């Protein structure tokens with residue numbers, strides 16, 4: 001039996017839409033939790049934060065061609081702020097994330113040349129980094145005057161897509177697992193988009209228009225050469241923020 005980690009957010013619904021096999025057991029959780037399970041061998045594989053691969057390459061194989069990325073906007077990695085970007089002083093970074101936290105630090109410190117204090121409580125912060133469904137729900141509440149999409153910020157600077165997560169397989173796992181994951185995920189994505197186009201997909205808590213914007217204009221699942229280039233660039237910039 002293979003244990004495979006699945007991020008428990010809207011963004012993985014297409015990847016796991018038909019991800020059923022007698023050999024596979026899914027384990028759900030937030031990205032940082034899944035990374036710790038994978039690192040310590042409690043699961044064999046999972047779609048997890050891309051920085052885990054960038055910092056510990058020798059431990060993993062990457063399932064080819066698949067990722068969670070965005071071409072421009074991602075819509076669910078958002079910095080919510082009471083002040084304009086250049087005036088941000090105290091930042092809360094969600095502990096659910098690894099990649100987006102580092103992306104946020106890179107943008108604030110290296111691109112915008114700020115020296116923010118990172119605080120543990122939301123209440124004392126003037127800006128909050130949230131990811132996944134937490135970010136999508138917070139946006140709806142409309143409590144913050146400034147909302148920055150971090151993939152869009154990355155794109156403004158580098159004109160590149162951004163890769164948030166990769167399907168990693170532990171090197172000590174059976175080699176047949178990579179192929180099985182690739183097949184099931186590709187089958188899932190195809191079935192999801194076919195069903196969505198036919199109006200057959202419903203996800204509790206989200207309207208059809210919200211889903212359409214998210215899955216057609218924000219999230220992208222295909223790891224191509226441009227995304228690999230972006231990943232390597234991020235790897236070289238991320239090192240100072242680990």
Ligand SMILES: C=C(O[C@@H]1C=C(C(=O)O)C=C[C@H]1O)C(=O)O
Nearest residue numbers: 031049076097098099100132164
């Ligand atoms: C786009 C997203 O990508 C995620 C962001 C991750 C991270 O920041 O470590 C990890 C997995 C992905 O689910 C999101 O969660 O909204």
